[in-house]
Amino acid sequence: MNAVNVFGLFRQSIFRNFFFASLASFLGEGIVTLTIIVVTLKESNSVISIGYMLILTILPSAILGPIIGALIDKTNKAKLSVICSILRALTIVLIPIAMYLGFFNIFVLYFSIFLSYIAWYILMPTLESIIKDVIDKDNYLKGVSFLQAAWQVGMLMAGLLAGSVMNVSGVELTLMIASVTYIVGAIFFYKIYKVFEYKPISKIEETHSIVQEYFTDIKEGLNYLKGNKKILFFSLTSCIVLPFFYAINILLAPFNYQMVTGNEFTLGFIDSGAGIGSLLSAAFCLIISSRKKISFYLLCSLLLLGGSTVIFSIQTQYFMAFICYIVLGFFIGNVKVLSKSIIYKYVNQKYIGRTMGTISMTSLVLTIIYTLLIGYLGDISVHLAYLVTSLSLMVPALFCLLGKILDDKQIKVETEINAS
Template identity: 25%
Template structure:
């Protein structure tokens, strides 16, 4: 009886995990994202070792998201025209190849800064197609009823990778070198590909009128403009992701320059953030039956920005880890809430285009943000760089909330 009650409670809290197709997809992501975070940590530390420059690290991150900035809006109609599963198999295979190239160059000690720039650009092109395809594929796996639960669970597995990946990477970099992180990431994509081959979904493409690419892009943008519950969350996400959530630039620079930590200390700092994000995602998933809520949509970025502002003043490593835990909880609650809100308010025929704009504002604005974060860190120092980015976020939340309330009236 107790076991049955626990099972029923689990199914009520996490209904998406009772669906076989989603189980396969989620399990593959669980393995792969640990590898992805290991590579993120390894690449950031490799750039700092090669260049000792936060600005050049910012340039790497900018190039990684530049294709998303330039092409995301045009990818949406493309994603709407083709089966999502086949697109994801293609993109995941390409990501595996790029990880293998980076690993081999690093292992044989021939890696140069310009190699990393080119590989980051290649990664950006692949992710520009992969991100909206994966985001809009989830509803085909679980349906609208379990969509918010699935999105929150995707965030949970992403952040489980953020917890495990940086910690493992920090240990491996010190013991075996950076290349092993990249090799393990390449191997991890096998889990995703195996899961995708066993997923059984129809090659679903919504029927719609044939139009040229620019007309479809324009149609998608006008649709977003006319849907306030999509427009304002995306505007808020654009500003916060551009100026406040530049963790790949701000955190390693702050760990090294503000806290005087090595690779292990940086990895554990990111792990603290990952634990907070994981807890935030699980909390959101367990309460997903309530649907997206406005107080969470605006309260989470307010908390994120506030604690980023405070982080810059910290010199105590353990207190900084605690703050990163809160930042992680707030960040994932915010991004998952935006994702759920825009998908639940999107028509099926428009979802690929809406999610391509989501990808654009979430990742495509990061080149500007990465360069900004790297430049301001070099000008003001690591501590003031973090604080400044947090203060910008605080101002943005207040202004956009007022605009949103005015539009609702």
């Protein structure tokens, strides 16, 4: 594939700003996630306590989930991203300020996490929905691939940066840096807002209350998915990404301290492997972006992700764990990019915000259940928790297979029509 064609999107200033805004946001999220896990584990010395803390990061969005998609579809997405980025910066910085002033306790941590993740889980589906507005339909897979690259470059940098800074200077400075990244992201989102002409898809009628209109939109979105089985199956496949991400986040720190006898630096080093793997994934997805049977690669990636998870869990040397985490990151990156790109390809423009919001809400509910289970199993045996995490991927693999069957039928029909 011609490099000019691959990177042609970066000739568009609006996409460049979107990419760097995403990169800053993901860098901040990676730093925050790793740092608060370390703080929680050292305070409690329990795997399930990490699960409880991560549930707190999910709870705000599980509550707000039903209205997020409708809110996105009726709001200037770039402006909403600016607001969420600034709010997240302010709530994260509460933790180091409390530590510096000497009044930090677990309740301050919980309060900050709760508020910051309200902003984060509004920001994420908003950010994903912007893709549909800023690029044309022929470039969705490229756009999602570059978004995944931004995510993984951010996570790679976050792992190395957070691990090193925590090991040398402590968690206070690490979280201050995370807060600054969201201010940087807000600046890039503001640049999009200044040039992006927002055209609302629909208006809220004065005769209806906002709440009534929102729930009407949610009902319409769910009916849309029910009436489009292929999109429904691939949406359900996509819902595994967040629960799986949380599961490996819960288990990584205990794995680092127990299995490889590591410290904060080795934790960040291993964690950065996922970023490298997903960068390779982004490149792979760009290479196959012109192919039709993307669902085949998605199904293979799900199955291989399960196997790589088990192989990672039995490592005892941190360098080998790092190598295995690269492989694991490659396949989880494939699942994320390919499932989302299929959804972008087939979902009607009118329902993109509601579809992404529905996926986000479903993922959050599943993540709460998944987090409790994996946290409980992790206190019994880290190896057992990894095995269950791997086996659970069979469910989305089944949904993907069903979606693939329908997708192949459609491709066959389109080919026959074109041939005639």
